[in-house]
Every structure is written in C-alpha cells, then in structure tokens.
Amino acid sequence: MNIFQQREKIIEDLIAACKDHDEEKTNHLLNQLTELDKPAEQKPLPEEPKERGFYATANDGLLLLKDSDDDWSARTRCDLANPIWNGDRQYAKWPTVCETLPPEAFPLKRVNTGDGNDD
Template structure:
C-alpha cells in the first residue's frame, strides 16, 4: 500500500470517528496521519534513471516510458498510455511516480527495444 492509499484509509477512518464523536480514536488517527507525513518527508526518493526510454518495474513488470521532457507514462500492451498517476493524469514527474508505485517497484530496469531511439 503506497502512502496515498495509507493516507486515504486513515482519512476515511477519521471521518467515521468524527461522525461517531469518538475523540480518542480521532486523536489517534490524527497522530497516525502526522507520523505518516513525517516518514514520507524523511524518506529519500529512489534515484531517477537519467536516460529516456522504456523501463519496467521490479515487482510486476509495469512498462513505463521516460520521454524527452523527463515525463513518465505507463504503457499498456497496445502501447497506449494508461492513466495511473494521481488525478488520472497520463504523464507524471519523478516524485509522483515514486509516490504512486510501491517501494518494491524500484529500482526500475531499463528495457532494450533494439531501436536506435532507446
């Protein structure tokens, strides 16, 4: 579960605790949210690959493309862009890629397509 999913779950639980007027649970969840944010700020991002081209994630082989503008997109079997980034966007910068993918997706592995465009 990535940090955004963890935050979503805590917020959903927090809403329920507020509806139930459960002050102890509300305070506990607020503390969890604060600690989650602290740990995210302290954790360095994985190193971004420098070269443009195709990469696969280490855990599930998701195909990603780094383009000339250093934007990342996820690719599907028909080579169309898949909108997986926060907000349903097609392209993302490296910090968003790191936030959306689980830690086990890194390091990314470069794919040699056999083309001079790699």
C-alpha cells in the first residue's frame, strides 16, 4: 500500500470515528496521519544493502538490482518506457528508492540467482 492509499484509508477511518463520536480512535488516527505526513527527511531511511546484486522487496517481491555505481533499477513491472522511480528515471539512488517504495517493502531481501555471479 503506497502513501496515498494509506492516507485514504486513515481518512476513511477518521470520518467513521468522528461520526461515531469516538474521541480516542479519532485522536489515534490523527496521530497516524500526522506521522505518515512527516517529511521524508525527518524519518530515517531504511538501511541500504552494502553488496551489489539482486534484491526483492519484502511486501511484493519486486526485483531490484544494485549495480557497481550504487544505482538501483527495478527489474520487473517496468521497462525503459515505464520506469518506476520519481522523475521517470531508469536508475535511482537509495533515497529515491526509499521515497518511491512503501515502508512495507523494507527490508530488502538478497536474492541468490544461482549462477555464482550475483553481483
């Protein structure tokens, strides 16, 4: 679930809590919304994997590649015509990876390709 979907769900729940006059739930949801909306620079980034190679996201198994320049590229669900990174780039640095993928995508899991040359 991306940040927009998370916001939408919290707002739906917040409306229901307000209609039910549930002050405790309303305050809890407002806190969740505030936390979600904190600027990315205020939240620590997930730790970047050190090794080059293939990684899968924890939530949906999106395959990513960290190359020798420490650039990241998505290897599935996109191609050169449809990159996933902000700014429609094929490659991204770690901060862009973190801001583009949802929090549940982390930590990334190292993928063993079985060819003996995973980097």
